[in-house]
Amino acid sequence: MPELSKAYDPAAVEPDLYEDWRAAGLFHAEPDDDGEPFSIVIPPPNVTGSLHVGHALDNTIQDAIIRRERMRGKNAVWVPGTDHAGIATQNVVEKQLAAEGTDRHELGREAFLERVWAWKETSGGHILRQLEKLGASADWAREVFTFDEKRSEAVREVFVALHEQGLIYRGERLINWCIRCHTALSDIEVEHEDEVGELAHFVYPLAEQDGIDPTSAEGLVRAPDGSLGIAVATTRAETMLGDTAIAVHPDDDRYTALHGAEVRHPFQHRTFAVVADAYVDPEFGSGAVKITPAHDPNDFEIAGRHDLDVLDIMDDTGVLTEVVGERFAGADRLAARDLVKEALAELGLLLRVEDHEHAVGHCSRCNTIIEPRLSLQWFVAMRELADTAAEAVRAGRTRFVPASRTQPFLAWLENLHDWCISRQIWWGHRIPAWYGPGGEIRVSREDIEEEGWVQDEDVLDTWFSSQLWPFSVFGWPEETPELETWFPTSTLVTGYDINTFWVSRMLMISLWFTGEVPFRVVHNHGLVRDEHGKKMSKSFGNVIDPLDLVGTYGADATRLALLRSSAPGADVPLAEEWVEGAKRFANKLWNVGGFALARLDGTRPGELPPAGDLDLVDRWLLSRLQSVHAATDAAYEDYDWATVCRTLYHFVWDELADWYVEAIKGRLAGDDPDAAARARQVLAFTADTVLRLLHPVMPFVTEALWRTLTGAAGGAESLMVAAWPEPDLGWRDEDAERDFATVQDLVTEVHRFRSQNGVAPSVRFPLEVTGEDTALLRDQAGLITSLAGLQDLAVLPEIPEREGMSTIRFRGGEAAVQLAGLIDVDAELARLTKELARLTAELDRVDGKLANESFVTRAPGDVVQRERERREELRADAAALRERVSSLEALRR
């Protein structure tokens, strides 16, 4: 018998087992392996990333799924890889360059890219190695990278094809510009935060002041300087330097007389007109809106409708250019905001500045305030793609788990704008467009190396390549056996936070190019938060490092803690103490295993004896095991990790350890070899099943125990590839469950009696018992005696009334104990009096209920019956209590 150390020590077990699995090739799958294909592709973490709790949860779930499917005999593959993460990675290397006192422009494009690649080779992808510590059974031989050669080929194919289909176009549009990253961003790379800003009201004076009747239009205001004009408001005062119109609502009577009127720009030698456009909300502010076509998306659209001038006032670092005039040129946009207000005030045109709460867009990478800016970029037209994806989701070809994520997802698809895919950075897939000497544009699968042709400088949004992931990892556009076997993939596991960034685009592009959904199921788990539901962040100081957890408590405990908090549709709270609790469970399991292994005497899990030969407690355990097994399977199918964990946890701890193991100790040590052998068979069978069911959640401790239990040699003989058990509902036995519940209840009541009367467990005393089923009690007398720590149990048809005896009621009967010398009579009398009062109150309640005619006539029969039984029980309990009281009083005399 191999020795198991006393307390479970994950560090002594986990690394060796992991290497053993790896060496045996158990992580690897081939397309022609046996079994129905099952595949998961990892949401590729940024190559710059290191493992945080979110990754730990996401990958633990994937690992649990893939391990279970592998055990179920599927040809299961989990493809790992990383994302080149354009801006994020470029930022990392740029920071290094800054520390060296240089920058990428000084280095030049080619040298810079070499530098990034070198960084990637030495420091990148570290996160995948960290996943191994968690026990991730990914097929490491299949590791891919969104920017490797094969994936780049897929990217180019998709770009060129979409361009040929007219779905990719180049155009001058208003885009989100990050002045720090010097690049365009897509809409979803902008994060909106509510901030208290300011709303500055000021007046554009009418160009022609003479002869204007101030009462000719209600919308006319007089500025502090006395001039007549139109009041407007803005949160970004500097943008007035690029205003080219004022818009009012067509039906707003206050302004009807002013349609077409010209106002004068106070700082520039130009005038512009008042236009009527239904976009304007007459209720807001003055009802007149200043229009800055080059720096506001709405204004840009209005400009299109009215053919307005578009005046770009800012360079790509957010500094105002000379077009705004000497006074403001060269100022940063935020500094210019104050300068403009000052200047307006000097001219007597500023009306007032008030606080104003509004949403401000920030760069999701560097948190800099985004500037809407007119720019020539590449776009993907999304409408048709989005409709195709929405249709597939509605048809159920891909389903969300939990289903509540479906509606928001579809709603998002409906309101999609075109996707700006070009980025003004260097690290990424370069746009396959070339510009000829005559200004011609060619988009091409092959590099164009003709004289005079230059390639577009920009690269693609990182998500452009990651959207291809579910098929690019398998070698698309080449028709590989992998693609044939494992695409579409089975389940995508991800937080709901990237449904828009990533899930939507995979769906769209996959349907467009392959006609298939990329995955059958999207399992959206929650986001990991601290124990009070607060987001983990460095500034709150509540970040938990999963690698620390693995180091301190082990991978199994870390996994269990994450999964048991992961209920469908809910975020995942996590505290370090909870991982400690999970570790205790691993230890419990280890110790039950240790107990079993020390006593199984070579018994291997196998056939069970016929039910008729088994003891009550055996049949009870097997019946419970089947229920637990079925419930566990159902919870796995529902991706309900909390229920999987809770079900197995309670079975192992409360039923297997606390009752079954205690119950069979006597048989194992006794002199009936057949009785001992039956207990060993049941124990071995149960342990085997539980270890299999628990393996996806806690792979290490289960594997270690299972090998010892079964004598498996490791390597290919591994729990990792053992068969997933099938429940055998033939073992369900309601009689056994009911009968054993009676035994449990009696034992528990005796424990309670001890505890309440200060009778130590070591004090043995004789007990007389009677009940509805005396045969059962007689049959289980030995077991009851040992579990309750009795001296002796006498099963009687009826308990004779004697002085000094106290009654213990339990479900199914009553027991009597001689109190003399056993307990403190006065304390017990006081307690019983209180108890009796409580019982009487409860009895009154039930009596009242049964006296209610409506209840008796309208409630279902079984409910009424139950209340009647309850009343009888309460009456009997009260009678027993009174008996005890009089016994005690007799004792005191």
Place this chain on the structure above:
RNA sequence: GGGCGGGUAGCUCAGAUGGCUAGAGCGCCUCGUUUACACCGAGGAGGCCGGGGGUUCGAGCCCCUCCCCGCCCACCA
């Protein structure tokens, strides 16, 4: 501004189709050296199930209403 989750023990959460005495883990209190485990065992205290109204014999669960919290989406200056 629009959607979606939530509010049950000190904390974090379970509580199918309304129906036994509302549960668990952690924390707290008492007791315990029962030969797998003190990373343990036994017992216990602690709940106007967010407020109000309604339906019903009966509501944590269904309906209405209000309050509070969290998240996502959004081009009102």
